Amino acid sequence: DADVTQTPRNRITKTGKRIMLECSQTKGHDRMYWYRQDPGLGLRLIYYSFDVKDINKGEISDGYSVSRQAQAKFSLSLESAIPNQTALYFCATCMGGGSEQFFGPGTRLTVL
Amino acid sequence: GQQVMQIPQYQHVQEGEDFTTYCNSSTTLSNIQWYKQRPGGHPVFLIQLVKSGEVKKQKRLTFQFGEAKKNSSLHITATQTTVVGTYFCAGRGGGGSNYKLTFGKGTLLTVNP
Numbered sequence: 625d626a627d628v629t630q631t632p633r634n635r636i637t638k639t640g641k642r643i644m645l646e647c648s649q650t651k652g653h654d655r656m657y658w659y660r661q662d663p664g665l666g667l668r669l670i671y672y673s674f675d676v677k678d679i680n681k682g683e684i685s686d687g688y689s690v691s692r693q694a695q696a697k698f699s700l701s702l703e704s705a706i707p708n709q710t711a712l713y714f715c716a717t718c719m720g721g722g723s724e725q726f727f728g729p730g731t732r733l734t735v736l
Numbered sequence: 737g738q739q740v741m742q743i744p745q746y747q748h749v750q751e752g753e754d755f756t757t758y759c760n761s762s763t764t765l766s767n768i769q770w771y772k773q774r775p776g777g778h779p780v781f782l783i784q785l786v787k788s789g790e791v792k793k794q795k796r797l798t799f800q801f802g803e804a805k806k807n808s809s810l811h812i813t814a815t816q817t818t819v820v821g822t823y824f825c826a827g828r829g830g831g832g833s834n835y836k837l838t839f840g841k842g843t844l845l846t847v848n849p
Contacts, residue, residue, distance in 0.1 A: 657836075664745065666824060666841035667779070682836070683737070714778060722767055722828055724781035725837065 627651045628728040630715050636734045643702045645731050647715030655718045656698040657725065658682075658690060660711040667714065673698055674720070705735040738763050740827045742840025750848050755812045757843035759825035767828050768801055768808045769837065774821045817847045 628649045637643055647656065658670040659682075669682030671690040679690060687709060691699045702709055712732050716725040739762040749755050759768065767786045771779040783792055785801035785808060792799045796819075798811045808825055822844045826837040 659839075664841065666742075667826075667839040669836060669838075672836055680836075716779075722784075722786075724769060724784060725771075725779075725826075727778040727780070730778050 628715060628717055628726050630713075630728040630731050632731060633729065634732045636736065637705055638736050639704075639706055641705050641735075643705050643733065645700045645713055645715075645733070647698045647700070647728055649696050649715075649717045649726075649728075651717055651719075651726060652695075653717040653719050653726070654695065655720050656692065657716040657718075658688075658698070658700045659714045659716065660684070660709075661714060661730075662711050670700065670713075702733075702735075705733075707735045709733065710735045738827065738829050738838045740825060740838045740840045742825055742843060744843055745841065746844045746846075748846045748848065749815050751816060752814050755815050755819075755845055757810050757823050757825075757845075759808045759827070759840050761806045761827045761838075763806070763829060765805050765827040765829060768805075769826045769828070770799060770808075770810055771824045771826060771839075772821050773824065773842070777821075779824060812845075815845075815847050817849050820845055820847050 631646045657672040659667040673679050673692045676692050689701045714730050715728040718725045741760045769784045770782040773779045789803045790801040796813045800809045822842040824842045825840045
């Protein structure tokens with residue numbers, strides 16, 4: 625089984641709808657991250673969490689919110705989706721202390 | 737804020753040719769990581785460099801961290817079709833381990849067999 629899982633893997637929705645992307649990990653890591661990837665723009669950080677009570681905004685948090693329900697679960701919500709939020713979304717985890725990040729398989733979101 | 741610039745954005749090579757991608761940070765880094773993303777896949781960690789001037793090798797891949805800890809490079813010798821994908825550098829700022837990673841935009845490498 626994969627250590628970092630994301631659901632759904634693909635989602636098509638309409639403008640104005642509320643969408644939740646979920647991430648779960650079995651690695652026991654404290655730190656979790658949400659990135660979005662757009663062609664030519666690389667990976668941009670949306671939100672990150674160092675533990676259940678510590679949530680921080682990344683460089684492009686507007687239009688997004690997150691919830692860290694447990695150490696193993698970190699959800700990303702789009703309260704009212706818009707077409708320019710069409711992207712590939714990745715969740716990642718790491719142990720901390722400058723260690724490597726482990727990425728989930730990604731969620732491809734299309735907002736019509 | 738911290739910025740990490742990566743060039744080139746794209747590189748197409750003939751199989752057997754060498755390839756290099758470069759990263760430059762606007763600030764001094766505590767460490768830099770490199771990731772590879774295969775087409776349709778997710779980023780996978782390759783290596784981390786921590787020390788000034790550090791050089792590490794993985795088979796035909798050579799990673800360097802600059803003396804000033806503001807730049808890094810990845811060099812692949814004698815490319816094969818197995819190395820195709822997007823290579824990202826990701827820098828972590830100084831001041832401790834709590835700083836987040838800032839990713840470069842990546843270099844997409846394609847290899848003509």
